[in-house]
Amino acid sequence: MKELLPVGCVIMASGLSQRFGSNKLLAPFCGEPMLCRAFAATDTPKLSARIVVTRSDEVAQLCHSRNVPVLLHDLPGRNDTVRLGLSALLEQVPELFGCMFLPGDQPLLCRETVEAMAGISGWDQRTRLERQKETEREIFRLGFRVRNDPSPLTGSPVLFEKGLFQELLTLPQGMGGSVLLRKYPAHVHTVYIADRNELADADTPEALAQLEALARQKL
Template identity: 25%
Template sequence: MSENEIIAVYLAAGMSRRMGTDKLGLPFGSTTIGNSSLQAAVNSQLNHIIVVTREEDSLNWIDASLFRGSYRDRWSQIKCTDADKGQSNSLKCGLRAAMELRPIGIMILLADQPSLSFTIINDLILRFGKLRQEQRNFPFIAASFQGIPRPPIIFSIEIFPELLKLEGDAGARQLFKKQASLKSLLVNYESESDFWDIDTMEDYYRVKGAVQDHD
């Protein structure tokens, strides 16, 4: 594996407590919530995607096309046995698997961000690569809207040990408050819809309706 490769950790092990049902399999356009951003990831310049799930996940929310041909080589599943103890546990499961592939950076993606496009993923990868070429020392580069950091986020290899120390349900958000150089590492995007996440039924109907209106 070359030192320019970026591995994604795709967090799909949430319990959907606020939703009241497994949200990843809910219809979204012509696919499902969970498959939508996974499809974007496999069509991007990411080198591999590690899909972190609960043990009992049947993956029925993933479209059949992603199990065939070259698509199937683009991702792999990691079952997190302690996913119910908080998002940081799912994150660490994925990080450990990603680190075995010895990447120079790890991108964090959320399975409940169905409007995310592969163009944003590719843009962050390009910017990350340029920063590395300039030998700039930085912990991460993150997408943002109106100055607020949002996934996707690419973490540099130097900060991997810090990620493995995270606890609880806040996930990587805990690190944002610790980095004085945060603002210089945010990439602002103009459309809030790119970063919509779905936590409740109200979110689902709002986002789904907005996508249908746009279509």
């Protein structure tokens, strides 16, 4: 069995939900707050550590009630969420090899998909040493290939290897990790999924209702 290199996960929960009209992460979804779907998707031993980063007291209370690590802050920028989350994970796991950034509003994202992404980045040490070019600066993003369309749909979560950690910790004000996807296009790899709905986020109550209907079809 391969020994996976340590990968952590930051669950992004600091948004203002302006289009939704209220905190969408707490909106009911199949009988529980939608954010609980992210808890379930990241509840796997293939992640060495995880943390929710939020500006919401109510979200922090939910995390405490479910025994999910959480960091409550009041800083405005997406870069702040990235920096705080990654720094917290590195304090827990200094040898962290990769960090996944996962939005809290993709309720159909599956645990198997999260595990696949963690496994792709966390190659065993022997395999990594055999690679001709060792950069530790690879980026993995989730995607869905539409038939007869050369341009796939792409989205989150996104996983960065440790060679990019310093840049993640010093992103421009208000910017997220997409800055690095544009800066290093040759290092970006897409992990394809079979169900495009895993990429869908619930930005509006209508979108949430549609995703919930899809989820209930699978019950």
